[in-house]
Amino acid sequence: MGETTRTRIGWTDLPEHVRAGVERIIGDRVVAAQSQSGGWSPGSADRVRTAGGRRAFVKAVSPAQNDRSPGMHRAEARNAAALPASAPAPRLWGCHDDGEWVALVFDDVAGRHPATPWSGPELDAVLTALEAMATALTPAPVAHAPTAAERLGYDFAGWHRIAADPPERLDPWARAHLDELRAGADRGVAALAGDTLCHCDLRADNLLIGADGGVSVVDWPWACRGPAWLDTVLLLVNVRLHGGHDTEALLRTRPMTADADPADVTGVLVGLAGFFVDAARYPAPAGIPGLRAFQQAQADALLPWLAARLG
Known part of the structure:
Protein backbone atom coordinates (compact mmCIF):
# COMPACT_ATOMS: atom_id res chain seq x y z
CA MET A 1 0.00 0.00 0.00
CA VAL A 109 16.17 19.13 2.77
CA ALA A 110 18.07 17.46 -0.05
CA GLY A 111 16.95 13.93 0.63
CA ARG A 112 14.57 11.14 -0.30
CA HIS A 113 12.16 8.90 1.57
CA PRO A 114 13.53 5.52 2.68
CA ALA A 115 12.79 2.71 0.27
CA THR A 116 10.00 0.32 1.20
CA PRO A 117 10.24 -2.56 1.84
CA TRP A 118 12.92 -1.25 4.16
CA SER A 119 16.57 -2.00 3.43
CA GLY A 120 18.73 -3.09 6.36
CA PRO A 121 21.20 -0.18 6.20
CA GLU A 122 18.50 2.48 5.88
CA LEU A 123 16.47 0.97 8.70
CA ASP A 124 19.53 0.89 10.95
CA ALA A 125 20.32 4.52 10.09
CA VAL A 126 16.78 5.65 10.86
CA LEU A 127 16.53 3.72 14.14
CA THR A 128 19.89 5.12 15.23
CA ALA A 129 18.68 8.63 14.36
CA LEU A 130 15.48 8.11 16.36
CA GLU A 131 17.51 7.00 19.37
CA ALA A 132 19.66 10.12 19.14
CA MET A 133 16.53 12.25 18.68
CA ALA A 134 14.91 10.80 21.80
CA THR A 135 18.00 11.62 23.81
CA ALA A 136 18.18 15.16 22.43
CA LEU A 137 14.47 15.77 23.10
CA THR A 138 14.46 14.60 26.72
CA PRO A 139 13.27 16.42 28.71
CA ALA A 140 10.67 17.59 26.20
CA PRO A 141 11.62 21.09 25.02
CA VAL A 142 8.15 22.04 23.68
CA ALA A 143 6.13 23.16 26.69
CA HIS A 144 2.77 23.32 24.90
CA ALA A 145 2.93 19.73 23.58
CA PRO A 146 0.18 17.49 24.99
CA THR A 147 0.99 14.22 26.69
CA ALA A 148 0.98 11.09 24.57
CA ALA A 149 -1.99 9.83 26.59
CA GLU A 150 -3.90 13.00 25.71
CA ARG A 151 -2.88 12.69 22.06
CA LEU A 152 -3.66 8.99 21.68
CA GLY A 153 -6.29 8.29 24.33
CA TYR A 154 -9.28 8.51 21.98
CA ASP A 155 -7.51 6.46 19.31
CA PHE A 156 -6.57 3.72 21.77
CA ALA A 157 -10.22 3.44 22.83
CA GLY A 158 -10.95 2.00 19.39
CA TRP A 159 -11.38 -1.54 20.73
CA HIS A 160 -14.10 -0.29 23.11
CA ARG A 161 -15.96 1.23 20.16
CA ILE A 162 -15.47 -1.95 18.15
CA ALA A 163 -16.80 -4.12 20.99
CA ALA A 164 -19.91 -1.93 21.20
CA ASP A 165 -20.44 -2.02 17.42
CA PRO A 166 -18.31 -4.69 15.72
CA PRO A 167 -17.54 -4.22 12.03
CA GLU A 168 -19.11 -6.90 9.85
CA ARG A 169 -15.70 -8.02 8.56
CA LEU A 170 -13.86 -7.93 11.88
CA ASP A 171 -10.89 -10.29 11.95
CA PRO A 172 -12.01 -13.57 13.60
CA TRP A 173 -9.08 -13.63 16.03
CA ALA A 174 -9.81 -10.06 17.09
CA ARG A 175 -13.53 -10.83 17.50
CA ALA A 176 -12.67 -13.75 19.80
CA HIS A 177 -10.27 -11.66 21.92
CA LEU A 178 -12.09 -8.34 22.28
CA ASP A 179 -11.99 -8.35 26.09
CA GLU A 180 -8.23 -8.95 26.06
CA LEU A 181 -7.71 -6.29 23.40
CA ARG A 182 -9.72 -3.71 25.32
CA ALA A 183 -7.69 -4.39 28.46
CA GLY A 184 -4.45 -4.30 26.50
CA ALA A 185 -5.26 -0.94 24.93
CA ASP A 186 -6.07 0.48 28.38
CA ARG A 187 -2.64 -0.75 29.50
CA GLY A 188 -1.22 0.97 26.44
CA VAL A 189 -2.65 4.35 27.44
CA ALA A 190 -1.16 3.96 30.92
CA ALA A 191 2.20 3.09 29.32
CA LEU A 192 2.41 6.42 27.46
CA ALA A 193 3.83 8.39 30.39
CA GLY A 194 7.18 10.05 29.78
CA ASP A 195 8.96 13.34 29.18
CA THR A 196 10.45 12.82 25.72
CA LEU A 197 9.14 14.91 22.86
CA CYS A 198 7.81 12.30 20.43
CA HIS A 199 6.98 12.85 16.78
CA CYS A 200 4.08 10.38 17.11
CA ASP A 201 3.61 9.75 13.37
CA LEU A 202 6.72 7.87 12.27
CA ARG A 203 6.51 6.28 8.83
CA ALA A 204 8.79 6.16 5.80
CA ASP A 205 7.00 9.12 4.20
CA ASN A 206 7.79 11.33 7.22
CA LEU A 207 11.54 10.67 6.94
CA LEU A 208 14.19 11.92 4.54
CA ILE A 209 17.62 10.39 4.01
CA GLY A 210 20.31 12.68 2.63
CA ALA A 211 23.14 11.81 0.28
CA ASP A 212 25.45 11.72 3.31
CA GLY A 213 23.18 9.22 5.07
CA GLY A 214 21.82 11.81 7.50
CA VAL A 215 18.20 11.43 8.56
CA SER A 216 15.65 14.24 8.82
CA VAL A 217 12.25 13.82 10.49
CA VAL A 218 9.51 15.92 8.89
CA ASP A 219 5.82 16.71 9.55
CA TRP A 220 5.44 17.43 13.28
CA PRO A 221 1.75 18.30 13.87
CA TRP A 222 1.22 15.41 16.31
CA ALA A 223 4.21 16.04 18.60
CA CYS A 224 3.56 15.02 22.20
CA ARG A 225 5.33 14.12 25.46
CA GLY A 226 5.70 10.40 26.00
CA PRO A 227 8.11 7.51 26.57
CA ALA A 228 11.47 7.62 24.82
CA TRP A 229 10.70 4.35 23.01
CA LEU A 230 7.38 5.43 21.47
CA ASP A 231 8.70 6.66 18.11
CA THR A 232 10.79 3.52 17.65
CA VAL A 233 7.72 1.34 18.21
CA LEU A 234 5.69 3.43 15.77
CA LEU A 235 8.43 3.12 13.15
CA LEU A 236 8.48 -0.66 13.59
CA VAL A 237 4.76 -0.77 12.77
CA ASN A 238 5.69 0.68 9.38
CA VAL A 239 8.50 -1.85 9.05
CA ARG A 240 6.08 -4.66 9.90
CA LEU A 241 3.65 -3.38 7.27
CA HIS A 242 6.23 -3.54 4.51
CA GLY A 243 7.84 -6.81 5.66
CA GLY A 244 11.32 -8.20 5.36
CA HIS A 245 12.55 -7.69 8.95
CA ASP A 246 12.15 -9.41 12.31
CA THR A 247 10.42 -6.68 14.30
CA GLU A 248 10.48 -8.79 17.47
CA ALA A 249 14.25 -9.08 17.25
CA LEU A 250 14.52 -5.33 16.68
CA LEU A 251 12.39 -4.63 19.77
CA ARG A 252 14.71 -6.83 21.84
CA THR A 253 17.97 -5.39 20.56
CA ARG A 254 17.48 -1.68 19.90
CA PRO A 255 18.50 0.50 22.87
CA MET A 256 15.23 2.43 23.08
CA THR A 257 13.02 -0.66 23.33
CA ALA A 258 15.27 -3.33 24.86
CA ASP A 259 14.55 -2.13 28.40
CA ALA A 260 10.91 -1.19 27.87
CA ASP A 261 8.34 -3.37 29.65
CA PRO A 262 7.13 -5.82 26.97
CA ALA A 263 3.57 -5.54 28.31
CA ASP A 264 3.71 -1.77 27.84
CA VAL A 265 4.93 -2.16 24.27
CA THR A 266 2.23 -4.74 23.58
CA GLY A 267 -0.37 -2.39 25.03
CA VAL A 268 0.70 0.40 22.69
CA LEU A 269 0.59 -1.96 19.71
CA VAL A 270 -2.87 -3.13 20.79
CA GLY A 271 -4.05 0.48 21.05
CA LEU A 272 -2.70 1.31 17.60
CA ALA A 273 -4.36 -1.75 16.08
CA GLY A 274 -7.69 -0.77 17.63
CA PHE A 275 -7.37 2.70 16.14
CA PHE A 276 -6.63 1.32 12.67
CA VAL A 277 -9.44 -1.26 12.74
CA ASP A 278 -11.95 1.29 14.02
CA ALA A 279 -10.93 4.09 11.65
CA ALA A 280 -10.77 1.92 8.55
CA ARG A 281 -14.53 1.27 8.54
CA TYR A 282 -15.51 4.92 8.04
CA PRO A 283 -15.81 6.82 4.74
CA ALA A 284 -12.60 8.38 3.48
CA PRO A 285 -12.00 11.98 4.56
CA ALA A 286 -12.26 14.66 1.90
CA GLY A 287 -9.28 14.76 -0.41
CA ILE A 288 -7.63 11.62 1.02
CA PRO A 289 -9.29 8.70 -0.79
CA GLY A 290 -6.67 6.07 0.03
CA LEU A 291 -6.39 6.65 3.76
CA ARG A 292 -8.90 4.04 4.93
CA ALA A 293 -7.26 1.29 2.85
CA PHE A 294 -3.90 2.25 4.34
CA GLN A 295 -5.31 2.10 7.85
CA GLN A 296 -6.77 -1.33 7.11
CA ALA A 297 -3.41 -2.50 5.77
CA GLN A 298 -1.75 -1.42 9.01
CA ALA A 299 -4.40 -3.27 11.03
CA ASP A 300 -3.85 -6.39 8.91
CA ALA A 301 -0.12 -6.19 9.59
CA LEU A 302 -0.54 -5.65 13.32
CA LEU A 303 -3.13 -8.28 14.22
CA PRO A 304 -0.99 -11.36 13.50
CA TRP A 305 1.87 -9.73 15.41
CA LEU A 306 -0.42 -9.17 18.37
CA ALA A 307 -1.76 -12.72 18.21
CA ALA A 308 1.82 -13.96 18.53
CA ARG A 309 2.72 -11.54 21.34
CA LEU A 310 -0.44 -12.33 23.31
CA GLY A 311 -0.06 -16.06 22.82
Missing part, protein backbone atom coordinates in the same frame (compact mmCIF):
# COMPACT_ATOMS: atom_id res chain seq x y z
CA GLY A 2 1.62 3.24 -1.11
CA GLU A 3 1.84 6.02 1.46
CA THR A 4 0.69 8.82 -0.78
CA THR A 5 -2.19 11.03 -1.75
CA ARG A 6 -3.41 11.21 -5.33
CA THR A 7 -5.28 14.51 -4.99
CA ARG A 8 -2.50 16.90 -4.03
CA ILE A 9 -2.60 20.47 -5.30
CA GLY A 10 0.55 22.24 -6.45
CA TRP A 11 2.26 25.62 -6.16
CA THR A 12 0.43 27.08 -9.16
CA ASP A 13 -2.92 26.07 -7.63
CA LEU A 14 -2.38 28.36 -4.64
CA PRO A 15 -4.14 31.75 -4.72
CA GLU A 16 -1.93 34.64 -5.74
CA HIS A 17 -2.03 36.23 -2.29
CA VAL A 18 -0.85 32.97 -0.68
CA ARG A 19 2.08 32.70 -3.10
CA ALA A 20 2.90 36.35 -2.40
CA GLY A 21 2.84 35.66 1.34
CA VAL A 22 5.24 32.75 0.89
CA GLU A 23 7.55 34.89 -1.24
CA ARG A 24 7.62 37.53 1.50
CA ILE A 25 8.76 34.86 3.96
CA ILE A 26 11.45 33.62 1.58
CA GLY A 27 12.46 37.13 0.57
CA ASP A 28 12.47 36.49 -3.18
CA ARG A 29 10.25 35.58 -6.14
CA VAL A 30 9.59 31.87 -6.74
CA VAL A 31 10.42 30.89 -10.33
CA ALA A 32 10.27 27.08 -10.13
CA ALA A 33 8.40 24.52 -8.03
CA GLN A 34 8.49 20.73 -7.96
CA SER A 35 5.65 18.89 -6.26
CA GLN A 36 6.67 16.11 -3.87
CA SER A 37 4.98 12.75 -3.52
CA GLY A 38 4.41 10.88 -0.27
CA GLY A 39 2.29 11.66 2.76
CA TRP A 40 -1.45 12.07 3.04
CA SER A 41 -2.17 15.80 2.96
CA PRO A 42 -4.16 16.94 -0.09
CA GLY A 43 -2.45 20.33 0.23
CA SER A 44 0.59 21.43 -1.72
CA ALA A 45 4.07 20.11 -0.97
CA ASP A 46 6.65 21.77 -3.23
CA ARG A 47 10.37 22.27 -3.37
CA VAL A 48 10.70 25.80 -4.70
CA ARG A 49 13.56 27.83 -6.19
CA THR A 50 13.67 31.62 -6.32
CA ALA A 51 15.01 34.05 -8.91
CA GLY A 52 18.08 34.55 -6.73
CA GLY A 53 18.68 30.81 -6.33
CA ARG A 54 17.27 30.34 -2.82
CA ARG A 55 15.60 27.01 -2.17
CA ALA A 56 12.83 26.18 0.30
CA PHE A 57 10.10 23.64 0.93
CA VAL A 58 6.52 24.97 0.96
CA LYS A 59 3.35 23.21 2.08
CA ALA A 60 -0.04 24.91 1.98
CA VAL A 61 -3.66 23.91 2.45
CA SER A 62 -7.16 25.32 2.98
CA PRO A 63 -10.44 23.82 4.18
CA ALA A 64 -11.44 23.34 0.55
CA GLN A 65 -8.97 20.44 0.32
CA ASN A 66 -9.73 18.98 3.77
CA ASP A 67 -11.37 20.70 6.72
CA ARG A 68 -8.91 19.33 9.31
CA SER A 69 -5.70 20.02 7.40
CA PRO A 70 -5.36 23.76 8.15
CA GLY A 71 -5.51 23.00 11.88
CA MET A 72 -2.79 20.40 11.43
CA HIS A 73 -0.60 22.93 9.61
CA ARG A 74 -1.12 25.44 12.41
CA ALA A 75 -0.16 22.82 14.99
CA GLU A 76 2.91 21.92 12.96
CA ALA A 77 3.90 25.59 12.76
CA ARG A 78 3.74 25.91 16.56
CA ASN A 79 5.68 22.70 17.08
CA ALA A 80 8.32 23.32 14.43
CA ALA A 81 8.97 26.84 15.71
CA ALA A 82 9.65 25.42 19.18
CA LEU A 83 11.95 22.58 18.14
CA PRO A 84 15.56 23.03 19.28
CA ALA A 85 18.44 22.99 16.82
CA SER A 86 19.36 19.53 18.11
CA ALA A 87 16.19 18.04 16.61
CA PRO A 88 16.86 16.34 13.24
CA ALA A 89 14.12 18.38 11.59
CA PRO A 90 14.08 21.08 8.89
CA ARG A 91 14.05 24.65 10.19
CA LEU A 92 10.78 26.58 9.89
CA TRP A 93 11.26 29.91 8.08
CA GLY A 94 7.77 31.22 8.66
CA CYS A 95 4.02 30.69 8.35
CA HIS A 96 1.44 32.48 6.23
CA ASP A 97 -2.01 32.20 7.82
CA ASP A 98 -4.86 34.31 6.46
CA GLY A 99 -7.57 32.44 8.35
CA GLU A 100 -8.32 30.20 5.37
CA TRP A 101 -5.02 29.24 3.79
CA VAL A 102 -2.10 28.11 5.94
CA ALA A 103 1.30 27.89 4.26
CA LEU A 104 4.52 26.76 5.95
CA VAL A 105 8.01 27.48 4.64
CA PHE A 106 10.89 25.21 5.68
CA ASP A 107 14.49 24.51 4.84
CA ASP A 108 14.62 22.42 1.67
